[in-house]
Amino acid sequence: MRVERIARDKVRIFISYDDLEERGIDRDEIWHNGKKVQDLFWDMMETAYMEVGFDIAGPISVEAFTMPTEGVVVIVTRIPSMPGASHDDGEYAEDEEAYFERDHGFSPRSTPTHMVVAFRDFDDLLAACRTLHPYPVHTALYHYDGAYQFVIRGDLRPEQWEEVFSLVAEYGEMSRVTSWVLEEYGKVIFADHAMEQLLQNFPA
Template identity: 65%
Template sequence: MRVERIARDKVRIFISYDDLEERGIDRDEIWHNGKKVQDLFWDMMETAYMEVGFEIAGPISVEAFTMPTEGVVVIVTRIPSIPGATSDESDMEDDDDNATTLFSREPGFQSRADSYMVFSFSDFDDLVFVCHTLLPYQINTSLFYYKDRYELLIADALDSERWQLVASILSEYGSVSNSTEAVLKEYGKTVIAENALEAIVQRFPL
């Protein structure tokens, strides 16, 4: 399990399929609100609090998407309290929202994932092929070189369905990176600061 705070009220948690298997949870079971999934969720929240100081206070939005070979990415967002609503009312609304399932395939509070993700590539040819495949999606990207690997930063406001599709394509040739945007900008070498997909496709035709 890996936790990253991406905003004041938002964390991203990566759970590998090995993590799920160790807990006796199969890939389809995570979309159901069973006891194992509930235990996993509270373990995630405890880890988020211990590692990055993210604490649940009031209602939250939970959305997740899977990557074929990597695992599950869960984004948890704290929702601002509704003016005039009591804490009991907010808690009741939160309980109702989570009664059916903890991990929603659809966006919760926000309709778009204003987040970022980093994928790592050891083979430049794989990176070139991925860029050609993703070009029609017109997403904002930057390319860095860090620790002998090419790190592709995807920073765009995509809906959950497009995030999952883009992540699925990327995971076929690369892997989710532990590097954050701040680390790449400070310690990595900036190869292409913006419009990396377009630049690579133009310079390296298939």
């Protein structure tokens, strides 16, 4: 299990299929609101609090999607009590407690808008770009933490995101950093059109 805080009121949690197997949860069972899934959810929230200080003392939304080989990605967002208010601005209204289900299951309704893939080897990055080229995506490239960090964005259908992940996962791995961290601290190589510029400068 890996937790990333991507905003003040939002965290992203990666759960590998090995994590699920150790808990006796199969891939299809994650979408059912059974006791093992509820226990997993509260373990995730405890980990999020311990590692990044993210607590859920109020209403939240939970969205999840699967990656073919990586596992399950869960996005947890705290919902402000009043429009425009942040989590720290006051108490949550009692009637909003209905939005916070303590027996929370995961819903496969969320579609990712981007992903970050890390490549240690430049040739692997080029190979991934060649397989990714047919997809309508926008890409950026940074260098951070000793790796090439490739940001992929796009308005793709869920099945297309799974295809994209399957392709790039053959050459790289899901990054441990977010695009926001890269924009702030990474060394920019190509801020936009990274895939096109790489393929143009380094043809096969």
